Amino acid sequence: MQHYIVRTLRMLTGLFVFAVGIVMTIHANIGLAPWDVFHQGLSNVLGVTMGQASILVGLTVVAIDFFAGERIGWGTLGNMVLIGLFIDFLMLNGLVPHMQHFLTGVIQMVAGLFVIGLASVLYIGAGMGCGPRDGLMVALLKRTGRSVGTIRGLLEGAALVGGWLLGGTVGLGTVITAVLTGPVVQLSFRLLRFDVKSVRHTYVDEDLKALGRKLKKS
Numbered sequence: 001m002q003h004y005i006v007r008t009l010r011m012l013t014g015l016f017v018f019a020v021g022i023v024m025t026i027h028a029n030i031g032l033a034p035w036d037v038f039h040q041g042l043s044n045v046l047g048v049t050m051g052q053a054s055i056l057v058g059l060t061v062v063a064i065d066f067f068a069g070e071r072i073g074w075g076t077l078g079n080m081v082l083i084g085l086f087i088d089f090l091m092l093n094g095l096v097p098h099m100q101h102f103l104t105g106v107i108q109m110v111a112g113l114f115v116i117g118l119a120s121v122l123y124i125g126a127g128m129g130c131g132p133r134d135g136l137m138v139a140l141l142k143r144t145g146r147s148v149g150t151i152r153g154l155l156e157g158a159a160l161v162g163g164w165l166l167g168g169t170v171g172l173g174t175v176i177t178a179v180l181t182g183p184v185v186q187l188s189f190r191l192l193r194f195d196v197k198s199v200r201h202t203y204v205d206e207d208l209k210a211l212g213r214k215l216k217k218s
Contacts (some may be wrong), residue, residue, distance in 0.1 A: 073129015
């Protein structure tokens, strides 16, 4: 039980830090990451906050993952809901500064990517399932046989174009995140000596079965 609590706290911390990194890139004011372009476009059209738009997209993607046969973890559900709530908390309370100049915007954008790298170590290392968008990528990989780079590029490209058509902000920051997110996260893993392949994830169905067995014994 104590081990499970520690893992849960690690997951929650990772999700909050992830939201901090996302808001840092948003408030860099030099263009948004592809998925955030889509979230902003939805928020403009639907009249909801960026966080609420993120939750709506996450809910849709989790539903697709489920019907595609991908396993859902508590971390997947937490990612779907909590990152959006954390984003709104940070943005609505002005807890992350808005950059007003291009150079400081670039610095904050890159710093935000490193924060996301740290958050990924915390969140993935908890072993409670991957994020909804990663699950969708895996589902498409299995069904198309394409490379990770191709599938990820297609997903982010679709999010970018859709968000841009809905009025989302595209700029140099969009290019920076598209090019640097992968390398920065990988560098963060190396610096923190985190081996993502060694993580064994547990899933909601496993936990519910284990709970059912305990209830039967009692």
